[in-house]
Amino acid sequence: MEAVVTVRDLRMRYGDNDVLTGVDFDIRRGEVVCLLGPNGAGKTTTIEILEGFRIRSAGDVSVMGQDPAHADDNWRAHTGVVLQSWRDHPRWTPRRLLTQLGGYFAPYSTPVRPRPHDIDLLLETVGLTELADRKIATLSGGQRRRLDVAVGIVGRPELLFLDEPTAGFDPQARRDFHGVVRSLADSEGTTILLTTHDLDEAEKLADRVLLLAAGRIVADDTVDGLARRLEGEAQVRWTAAGQRHVESVPDATRFVRALFDELGDAVEDLEVRRASLEDAYLALVQQHEAGHGEAAARLFAEVTG
Amino acid sequence: MNPTWNAVSLGLQRGWTEFVQSVRSTQDQGFYLFTAALAVGYLFLRRDTEVEGTDLLLPSVALPSILGALIAFGVIIGPAYALAMEKEDGTLLRHKAVPHGLQGYFTGQLLFQSLSLLPQMVVILVPSFLLFDDLMAEPSGWLTVAWVIVLGLLATMPIGMVIGALVPSTQKVGTWGMLPVMVLAGISGIFYPVQQLWEWVQVIAQVFPMYWIALGMRSAFLPEEAAALEIGGSWRTAETVAVLGTWAVVGAVVTPMVLRRMARRQTGSQVEAARDASLQWVR
Incomplete structure (x- = not known):
């Protein structure tokens, strides 16, 4: 075009x-x-x-x-x-x-x-x-x-x-x-x-x-x-035997499969969260407003680049 | 369709619309009536005062002078305020964003500001002619009134537009427009003969158009003998045409340049800054 x-x-x-x-x-x-x-x-x-x-x-x-x-x-x-x-x-x-x-x-x-x-x-x-x-x-x-x-x-x-x-x-x-x-x-x-x-x-x-x-x-x-580029570490949260766990992992799918293989039905309240574009953008805005515009821009460019 | 002529015709429609809206607005009606009350009130209080050296009463001599001063005042302050305000509120920017919009905008201003003189004149002339006698010596004087007004418009409106284009904000029109015009009204022989002032002040007064518009109006309204009261004992019609004509020519050359410069500098940020500034009166 x-x-x-x-x-x-x-x-x-x-x-x-x-x-x-x-x-x-x-x-x-x-x-x-x-x-x-x-x-x-x-x-x-x-x-x-x-x-x-x-x-x-x-x-x-x-x-x-x-x-x-x-x-x-x-x-x-x-x-x-x-x-x-x-x-x-x-x-x-x-x-x-x-x-x-x-x-x-x-x-x-x-x-x-x-x-x-x-x-x-x-x-x-x-x-x-x-x-x-x-x-x-x-x-x-x-x-x-x-x-x-x-x-x-x-x-x-x-x-x-x-x-x-x-x-x-x-x-x-x-x-x-x-x-x-x-x-x-x-x-x-x-x-x-x-x-x-x-x-x-x-x-x-x-x-x-x-x-x-x-x-x-x-x-x-x-x-x-943009969102895809930001795909990095994901946060996995679950409860097992009354205990709350949080883990940051690069490949959430593989981690969760392994988790079920190990614990089976004991896994409850499973939650997988990916760092969203919104999080990245908000971080950029905050940095910018704190007067670190240049550093924020570099960081964002690195993350998405 | 030629875009320039189309713009001029839209500008004329714009000027007419603005005029109709202004006449219908209580705010503008109030302004016209206020100036009329001041002018006619002054004449009424001094209605029995005789003018020295003539058998004329004060209203006969003062009315044309006051009309002259009001023409100059209206045609300088009107456009000055309009331009200062409309470059702040975004009116000018809107016209910058459409093809040939500025040609239309300035055509509209020219027509609107000229038409605005009509209600101003009417609200003073009608009660004056009802209240006082011997205002117009010869009916042919109306012809003189017409050409003095047209020439006066051409001489003074560019001044108002240039002031409006150059002032940094609407509030500054008071300092850069209102104040000098008031001072000029004080020394241009409107309320007393200019000969009563020092010679250097008389020179200054005769450089500017206001004195000449007022003189032209007196020549239109008063009998031939009254010319004896003027400098040189004459209406100095040729000089009037020359001075007002010079201002008109200079204005016609300078004003477009100043307006172009102003329009070039118009941005949305400027309009936004003006809005923020208007919310912040104390600085």
């Missing part, structure tokens, strides 16, 4: 602070890719560079065939950005705002991809039909974010960027949102790059996860692939 986004040795430095120290990855057409990492790992910086909103310090970046730092309006017409708004357009209604902003895409309409989206359908997709004619100032935080998503996709983008899209969502809103993102990818073939610090969200949405830590990509794989 053809690469829609290509990033090579991307670097970003603010003053003396190196935020990105050499980021490499590709995104292929139609993929949903999650940029996962602890807060402050450089996710927002990376996505803003790809959106063309921020100028990088060094490296090569190509997004839909153009350098986003110098991309033209035609390029804009084919990309969508979901922004985190907080109080813009308070006197507008969702319908009015979507009609207004969608209008900019009309000159870029093609028979295959009519632009902009039908506004009523779009409002329905994000669940704002009932609120379509209310002032935006009266919307709740979650409703406002759904409007943000609608604004991001009103031009039927081929490539969509979302930065921490579900921050502040309640569980129901989050689930609805995941549905919208999946259907965009499945029915429209939209390529999607989103950032999150939530492993669970990455797991639910992404075809592929890019784990960003200490300014570089320390893992690039599917969630399952």
